[in-house]
Amino acid sequence: MSSPTAPMSPNPEPDAVSGPDAVSGPDSAPGPDPELPPESEPGASPAAFLLDRGLARPGEPARWTPLAGGVSSDLWRVDLPGRSLCVKRALSRLRVAADWRAPVSRNAYEWAWMRFAARHRPDSVPELLAHDAEAGLFAMAFLPPERYPVWKTQLFHGRVEVTTAAAVGELLGTLHAASAKDADLAAEFATDDNFHALRVEPYLLATATAHPELSDLLHGLARRTATTHLALVHGDVSPKNILVGPDAPVLLDAECAWYGDPAFDLAFCVNHLLLKSLVLPAFREDLLRSAQVLAEQYLRCVDWEPRQALDARVASLLPALLLARVDGKSPAEYLTDDRHRQFVRGAATALLRSPLPTTADLLTTWTKALDGSTDTA
Ligand SMILES: Nc1ncnc2c1ncn2[C@@H]1O[C@H](COP(=O)(O)OP(=O)(O)O)[C@@H](O)[C@H]1O
Numbered sequence: 517m518s519s520p521t522a523p524m525s526p527n528p529e530p531d532a533v534s535g536p537d538a539v540s541g542p543d544s545a546p547g548p549d550p551e552l553p554p555e556s557e558p559g560a561s562p563a564a565f566l567l568d569r570g571l572a573r574p575g576e577p578a579r580w581t582p583l584a585g586g587v588s589s590d591l592w593r594v595d596l597p598g599r600s601l602c603v604k605r606a607l608s609r610l611r612v613a614a615d616w617r618a619p620v621s622r623n624a625y626e627w628a629w630m631r632f633a634a635r636h637r638p639d640s641v642p643e644l645l646a647h648d649a650e651a652g653l654f655a656m657a658f659l660p661p662e663r664y665p666v667w668k669t670q671l672f673h674g675r676v677e678v679t680t681a682a683a684v685g686e687l688l689g690t691l692h693a694a695s696a697k698d699a700d701l702a703a704e705f706a707t708d709d710n711f712h713a714l715r716v717e718p719y720l721l722a723t724a725t726a727h728p729e730l731s732d733l734l735h736g737l738a739r740r741t742a743t744t745h746l747a748l749v750h751g752d753v754s755p756k757n758i759l760v761g762p763d764a765p766v767l768l769d770a771e772c773a774w775y776g777d778p779a780f781d782l783a784f785c786v787n788h789l790l791l792k793s794l795v796l797p798a799f800r801e802d803l804l805r806s807a808q809v810l811a812e813q814y815l816r817c818v819d820w821e822p823r824q825a826l827d828a829r830v831a832s833l834l835p836a837l838l839l840a841r842v843d844g845k846s847p848a849e850y851l852t853d854d855r856h857r858q859f860v861r862g863a864a865t866a867l868l869r870s871p872l873p874t875t876a877d878l879l880t881t882w883t884k885a886l887d888g889s890t891d892t893a
């Protein structure tokens with residue numbers, strides 16, 4: 517969906533830009549606008565923000581295009597004369613059936629995570645342009661999909677480049693290593709409550725409720741994860757949040773950033789590749805090789821704790837995350853075939869009951885299970 521070009525106005529709501537909004541400048545009040553549609557956030561006008569920060573000039577034509585139908589944020593591509601940028605704004609009320617409110621401060625943590633990553637790997641985050649902590653929004657460079665395709669899209673089209681997986685593993689390991697043993701970062705990202713609400717509860721605890729027979733194991737993993745504070749975790753390292761840039765992978769969407777257990781990020785990302793290896797049998801070999809290489813490259817970077825210790829936490833957490841994508845609160849949208857869901861339940865349950873010591877062992881077991889099953893061909 518895209519909106520027609522409209523003069524730069526403090527009300528860029530997708531429904532409103534099509535109207536003949538008056539041109540306004542930085543001096544015009546950016547406060548609540550009586551014409552804002554009901555779902556908009558009072559006092560957080562993205563257009564006024566761009567004017568205020570000098571990212572757009574009064575009267576310039578601007579085309580605002582919503583980028584994603586996310587439940588927790590508004591995200592726009594903004595095309596201005598000769599340049600494009602991206603504005604992301606956290607919603608105080610999530611777009612879900614239930615009245616679920618989450619603090620917009622997570623937008624500030626996302627911005628802070630991006631700033632951290634930009635210090636260490638500037639090519640692996642979009643250029644950061646401006647931030648308004650109070651309004652819960654920020655602006656960054658827009659990275660065009662022709663040059664920066666989404667990794668998930670590539671994978672589903674069978675474009676499975678093992679070098680991309682290797683670069684993602686190395687990037688993640690480098691960022692974790694750069695943040696480990698950093699007391700300032702630990703204090704800045706003491707977001708345990710957010711991480712509990714966005715990750716531990718919907719993934720691990722909700723799955724425990726769905727599987728009372730595994731409840732103790734899952735609660736144990738939840739406890740261990742929540743009480744491990746070793747590095748700055750991104751929290752949503754999924755192929756849909758990674759753009760495959762010409763020089764390096766670009767990581768987006770760090771709303772779950774938390775100083776916690778780095779094993780979570782690796783397990784979370786490898787989990788996505790394992791589930792795709794199940795539903796995309798034609799590309800299975802490359803997807804499994806990608807998972808293996810990603811983990812290997814990551815593990816080479818682990819210098820803040822014994823590698824074996826981290827590897828063992830990944831290998832024990834991964835089956836819980838596999839099961840969570842079937843029976844937790846955030847099921848994978850592509851696991852539509854009941855035979856696939858049953859396969860995941862069976863494999864994950866066995867691995868939870870008898871955890872393996874390494875991610876490599878887990879990959880071997882998963883591969884054998886796929887090969888031995890007639891339901892997964
Ligand atoms: N700076 C950017 N440049 C280009 N595309 C982007 C940018 N930021 C986000 N996107 C696109 O929008 C999608 C959603 O962005 P994301 O930050 O992940 O928001 P959400 O929290 O809604 O998932 C991404 O998967 C990507 O395709």
Ligand SMILES: [Mg+2]
Pocket residue numbers: 756757769
């Ligand atoms: Mg996202």
